[in-house]
Amino acid sequence: MAKKKSPILKIFILFVIIEVILVIVSNGFNKQLQIGFDDGKIIFRNIQSHYDLQERITEEFQIDEHYRQTGETPEIYRSNKIYEFFKSVFGKASAIGTFQLLRMLLIVDILLLFLAFLIKKKLLKRPSQPQILFELTYSTLEQFVIETIGKDKVNFTPYIVTLFLFIWVSNMIGMIPIPGFMEPTRNLNVPLGLGIFAVAIVHITAFKVKGAWGHLQNYLNPIKNPLFLLDIIGEISKVVSISFRLFGNILGGAIIILVISSLVSYVVFPVGLTLFFGIFVGTIQAFVFTMLALTYIGVEISE
Amino acid sequence: MELTLAQGIVKAAALLGAGMCMGMGALGPGVGEGFVAGKACEGIARSPENASLITRTMLVGQAVSESTGIYSLVIALLLIFST
Numbered sequence: 133m134a135k136k137k138s139p140i141l142k143i144f145i146l147f148v149i150i151e152v153i154l155v156i157v158s159n160g161f162n163k164q165l166q167i168g169f170d171d172g173k174i175i176f177r178n179i180q181s182h183y184d185l186q187e188r189i190t191e192e193f194q195i196d197e198h199y200r201q202t203g204e205t206p207e208i209y210r211s212n213k214i215y216e217f218f219k220s221v222f223g224k225a226s227a228i229g230t231f232q233l234l235r236m237l238l239i240v241d242i243l244l245l246f247l248a249f250l251i252k253k254k255l256l257k258r259p260s261q262p263q264i265l266f267e268l269t270y271s272t273l274e275q276f277v278i279e280t281i282g283k284d285k286v287n288f289t290p291y292i293v294t295l296f297l298f299i300w301v302s303n304m305i306g307m308i309p310i311p312g313f314m315e316p317t318r319n320l321n322v323p324l325g326l327g328i329f330a331v332a333i334v335h336i337t338a339f340k341v342k343g344a345w346g347h348l349q350n351y352l353n354p355i356k357n358p359l360f361l362l363d364i365i366g367e368i369s370k371v372v373s374i375s376f377r378l379f380g381n382i383l384g385g386a387i388i389i390l391v392i393s394s395l396v397s398y399v400v401f402p403v404g405l406t407l408f409f410g411i412f413v414g415t416i417q418a419f420v421f422t423m424l425a426l427t428y429i430g431v432e433i434s435e
Numbered sequence: 436m437e438l439t440l441a442q443g444i445v446k447a448a449a450l451l452g453a454g455m456c457m458g459m460g461a462l463g464p465g466v467g468e469g470f471v472a473g474k475a476c477e478g479i480a481r482s483p484e485n486a487s488l489i490t491r492t493m494l495v496g497q498a499v500s501e502s503t504g505i506y507s508l509v510i511a512l513l514l515i516f517s518t
């Protein structure tokens with residue numbers, strides 16, 4: 133049976149090939165390997181590994197702490213005007229982390245804007261394949277919005293789609309094996325900002341729908357709502373839960389990939405792990421963040 | 436780096452606490468997510484035409500019930516890396 137390969141499978145295979153090539157080129161084999169005969173077995177191993185695992189994790193996830201322990205700023209940051217500016221604003225304790233985070237956020241934003249302009253430049257009546265992909269994303273999420281908060285509130289769709297695409301691209305971009313690339317969502321500040329923004333939008337919508345006093349008396353009037361203190365705490369815990377979920381998933385996945393790939397000394401590429409923790413968990417968490425933001429809006433509006 | 440005895444005890448207790456935190460914190464989400472997945476299987480078997488809706492709801496519910504495990508992961512990481 134000659135079955136045509138689906139385009140998703142083609143993209144998948146292309147992605148795996150590109151990833152393997154990039155891993156080999158960028159950081160897979162740049163450590164020198166030698167063959168050892170120590171235990172009677174032929175093994176590949178690193179000639180010199182000047183980092184142990186703890187230092188490697190510290191360098192990857194707390195880069196300012198790492199450079200404070202080693203006591204010197206790396207060469208590329210020393211004559212960098214932008215780094216000097218961050219150092220004067222944020223202090224020496226978090227300058228490199230802020231620099232890397234803002235650089236990755238800028239890359240994600242530029243990527244999204246570039247894609248948007250690229251798609252918008254040739255919109256066709258009979259759509260091309262990338263246009264179908266984006267229209268499919270938009271219409272699927274629009275259907276979710278209509279199902280959750282009703283047909284008259286369909287103008288929330290651009291916010292929801294933007295949230296989904298931003299978090300998804302942020303989770304995906306850490307898979308590109310260029311040194312210094314990381315997921316922006318790995319830093320707690322980004323999910324916390326997104327979560328505060330989502331809950332703020334929930335309350336602004338509730339103000340618009342129910343009026344100022346109609347909404348505020350849920351939190352301030354002890355006669356109408358005797359458990360108003362619990363509701364106030366509940367609003368704070370919404371922000372904490374929605375942002376820590378995204379942050380913990382991405383950070384945990386990144387640490388697991390790092391630890392296991394250092395167990396095999398970067399010889400066996402962690403492609404399979406990246407496929408699970410990068411693509412699967414990243415997509416699910418982006419979807420869940422979006423759906424929860426939508427559900428919070430729906431709960432506030434419907435009552 | 437050199438550790439004094441008191442610092443060593445604190446470090447050892449933090450590592451032990453991180454292990455116990457992860458182990459106990461993984462119990463609840465495991466049971467909960469398995470329960471949700473089993474119920475979703477029953478629902479799909481009963482009405483296969485609603486499979487996409489059930490799967491979507493199942494994923495959101497699993498992610499919500501997973502969050503306690505994620506909290507324990509964050510606490511374990513804090514214990515390991517910040518003491």
